[in-house]
Amino acid sequence: MKTLLEIKDLKVIYEMGDKAVEAVSGANLNVRKGEVLGLVGESGSGKTTLGLSVIRLLPYNAKIISGEIVFEGEDLLKYDEKDMKKIRGRRIAMIFQDPFSSLNPVSRIKDHFIELFRSHYKNISYEEIIKRSRELLKLVEVPSDKLDSYPHQLSGGQRQRIAIALAIALEPDLIIADEPTSSLDVLVEAQVMELFRELKRSRDISMIFITHNMALVSEIADRIAVMYAGKIVEIADAEEIFINPMHPYTQALMASVPEVGVYKKLRAIPGEPPSLMNPPRGCRFHPRCSYVMDICRSIEPTLKKVGDHYVACHLYK
Amino acid sequence: MSHVTYTNNDQRSQDDLVVVKNLKVYYRLASSFIESLVGRESFIKAVDDVDLIIKSGETLCLVGESGSGKTTLGKAILRLVEITDGKIFFKGEDIHLFKGEKLKLFRRKAQMIFQDPYTSLDPRMRIGDQIKEPLEIHEIGSRDERREIVYKILQKVGLTPPEEFYYRYPHQLSGGQRQRAAIARALVTGPELIVADEPVANLDVSARAQIINLMKDLRKEMRLSYLVITHDFSVAWELCDRIAVMYLGKIVEEGPVREVFERPLHPYTQALISAIPKIRVRGEKFEAKKIRVIGEIPSSKEIPRGCRFHPRCLYTMNICKTSEPSLIEVEKDHKVACHLYNIR
Numbered sequence A: 001m002k003t004l005l006e007i008k009d010l011k012v013i014y015e016m017g018d019k020a021v022e023a024v025s026g027a028n029l030n031v032r033k034g035e036v037l038g039l040v041g042e043s044g045s046g047k048t049t050l051g052l053s054v055i056r057l058l059p060y061n062a063k064i065i066s067g068e069i070v071f072e073g074e075d076l077l078k079y080d081e082k083d084m085k086k087i088r089g090r091r092i093a094m095i096f097q098d099p100f101s102s103l104n105p106v107s108r109i110k111d112h113f114i115e116l117f118r119s120h121y122k123n124i125s126y127e128e129i130i131k132r133s134r135e136l137l138k139l140v141e142v143p144s145d146k147l148d149s150y151p152h153q154l155s156g157g158q159r160q161r162i163a164i165a166l167a168i169a170l171e172p173d174l175i176i177a178d179e180p181t182s183s184l185d186v187l188v189e190a191q192v193m194e195l196f197r198e199l200k201r202s203r204d205i206s207m208i209f210i211t212h213n214m215a216l217v218s219e220i221a222d223r224i225a226v227m228y229a230g231k232i233v234e235i236a237d238a239e240e241i242f243i244n245p246m247h248p249y250t251q252a253l254m255a256s257v258p259e260v261g262v263y264k265k266l267r268a269i270p271g272e273p274p275s276l277m278n279p280p281r282g283c284r285f286h287p288r289c290s291y292v293m294d295i296c297r298s299i300e301p302t303l304k305k306v307g308d309h310y311v312a313c314h315l316y317k
Numbered sequence B: 001m002s003h004v005t006y007t008n009n010d011q012r013s014q015d016d017l018v019v020v021k022n023l024k025v026y027y028r029l030a031s032s033f034i035e036s037l038v039g040r041e042s043f044i045k046a047v048d049d050v051d052l053i054i055k056s057g058e059t060l061c062l063v064g065e066s067g068s069g070k071t072t073l074g075k076a077i078l079r080l081v082e083i084t085d086g087k088i089f090f091k092g093e094d095i096h097l098f099k100g101e102k103l104k105l106f107r108r109k110a111q112m113i114f115q116d117p118y119t120s121l122d123p124r125m126r127i128g129d130q131i132k133e134p135l136e137i138h139e140i141g142s143r144d145e146r147r148e149i150v151y152k153i154l155q156k157v158g159l160t161p162p163e164e165f166y167y168r169y170p171h172q173l174s175g176g177q178r179q180r181a182a183i184a185r186a187l188v189t190g191p192e193l194i195v196a197d198e199p200v201a202n203l204d205v206s207a208r209a210q211i212i213n214l215m216k217d218l219r220k221e222m223r224l225s226y227l228v229i230t231h232d233f234s235v236a237w238e239l240c241d242r243i244a245v246m247y248l249g250k251i252v253e254e255g256p257v258r259e260v261f262e263r264p265l266h267p268y269t270q271a272l273i274s275a276i277p278k279i280r281v282r283g284e285k286f287e288a289k290k291i292r293v294i295g296e297i298p299s300s301k302e303i304p305r306g307c308r309f310h311p312r313c314l315y316t317m318n319i320c321k322t323s324e325p326s327l328i329e330v331e332k333d334h335k336v337a338c339h340l341y342n343i344r
Helices: A047-055 A081-087 A109-120 A126-139 A144-148 A156-168 A186-203 A214-218 A248-255 A294-298 B033-037 B070-077 B100-109 B127-137 B143-156 B175-187 B205-222 B233-239 B257-262 B267-275 B318-322
Strands: A003-016 A019-032 A036-040 A062-071 A092-095 A174-178 A206-211 A223-228 A231-237 A304-306 A309-311 B016-028 B043-055 B059-063 B085-090 B110-113 B193-197 B225-230 B242-247 B250-256 B328-331 B334-336
Touching: A003 A047, A019 A047, A019 A062, A019 A206, A019 A231, A036 A047, A036 A214, A047 A062, A047 A092, A047 A174, A047 A206, A092 A156, A109 A126, A109 A144, A109 A156, A126 A144, A126 A156, A156 A174, A156 A186, A186 A206, A186 B267, A206 A214, A223 A248, A231 A248, A248 B205, B016 B070, B016 B225, B043 B059, B043 B070, B043 B225, B043 B250, B059 B070, B059 B233, B070 B110, B070 B193, B070 B225, B100 B110, B110 B175, B127 B143, B127 B175, B143 B175, B175 B205, B205 B225, B205 B233, B225 B233, B233 B257, B242 B257, B242 B267, B250 B257, B250 B267
Parallel strands: A036 A206, A036 A223, A092 A174, A174 A206, B059 B225, B059 B242, B110 B193, B193 B225
Antiparallel strands: A003 A019, A003 A062, A223 A231, A231 A309, A304 A309, B016 B043, B016 B085, B242 B250, B250 B334, B328 B334
16 A cells, blocks of 8 residues: 655654643654554543644644654645645545534534635635535535534534535545544444444545544554554554554553453553653653563663564563 | 331332432523513423432443433432422432431532542642541541541542642642542542542543542442443443433433343444444454434434434334333333333
8 A cells, every 4th residue: 555644753842931842752653545544542642743743733832843744755844834725624634523613603514615615726616615515415414404504503413524524525635533523422423433434435535543542443443553652652453453462551551441341350550641741761651561671761662563563662672 | 298208108128329209300491581471481301200229339320422311310319400390319318308417418428529520629729628628517527537537538549648649739630630539529528329420531541440440449448339420331331230321311221231231122222332332353344333323312402202212213113203101120120111112
């Protein structure tokens, strides 16, 4: 499979007064054409920052201090804001967790489509936009009369479907979905996930699916990358990583997730995730790791290929 | 009828801690001047005729989608919302007859843990002082004893060393630690019933497992009964003995957790359980899930006639559109409110 996106040694910091917090510290990751890459981690692991870096929508106090984000052969970090505007929506689109805040409360649904189409196609007619919007609404199974509604008149599920319709409207090459179902109830979540799978089948979309939910990501991802404290600690095929998690953090995470129908002793990971202001020396997971060795306290492991996995851990030589 | 209790009319079994009878909680919607003149008012029927028993020492889970009325039911059991009709008994006594000291004692014995430990703790008060406050209100212990009690409870919920956590402010704690502090505050008065409203929903994966395990340990150690309100079935599976499924203000199914998960009877429960995401492993081809339900939950302003679930149900019969099924026991301890099981 061809590589669509390649992130090389990305470092992102947030400036807080005179201090800096390193949210992403040297991430290497690629997304292939037509694949769904699951990006898994807890809050503060840097997964959202990584996603926002790709589409360059980071908050004002964030800075990308090094690295490359190569998208179809071009380094996006060399683009200025004007170039990025042409990329956003048209070639890379984003779906956020909360569809209530990602839609404009004082605009009707059709105004969202009009704004999107007009900002990328100068000469498109109103009729054409409405025609295409109706087709998109049909695809995401929202009645087309909702084009005249305001966001607050729709249910949570419908709002997220509209957000998905907006994301796929211009047929982008890559969609970044950040916890797209976390604010939805279980039945609606299942319906939206089914929609994603359908889009994956019928449109061959490439996607970065960001979530903290292991079970959810296993239902859609082809490959999974696990993040901890700003670092990618493991990357492997989705079907493989759940059977044979290699990094102690991945293993601990799996043992700490309750699963309906599975009888197991729930083992919590001891302690708390580290503060990124002052991350531990050596491996960032070492204070919570049950296999900690001397080397873990001083030397930071790099992501290496071990079998079918990429894993950053001194246990594997 | 000044003092009706179950102990008198002999319906209460010894191990029922809470008995809810025909409970209704309606919220009145703001109506226009004209509407109020013609006496037409509209209500949200958050809880609509619910019977429920919480046994001593058990953990009962209320599950349901947002808007199903589960939080309102939980709050009603603690007498934190005005009820419209029905009765709630705590250890055989009607909680709405409690006054003065008796009410205070009830407040001490029945406590709540909220979803969001960021808003349920006072940001300007030290953790130790917040946990001590209920002791002062209920006049438990002397000044020095109170401090000892707080240290003990901090230790118990894993905020160690307690001498250090006593002086911290909420913003100096992680999400998981804050929820531990909130649990400590709920437990410090020695309650028998804890209503926990989405106790782990706002926490990260690793803190979630810690809090679930802590709640399990405390239940054993302090002989607690829990009513856990959750939308997350994996939490219900892990934490609870029995489960009650709510839909638009009604309980539609109730039974032992394993029984309900393995053999759900109500079409709504079946749909919910089939929708739970499961970890897929190698060799297991992902099968497109059949989401066996139509559309989304309607607003509780417009509750459908007959069975509330019938517009979304795949098995709707004529009777479902007109008559509301009642909750009946179809197998031992397993109850369902559905006409499919009503055919004799």
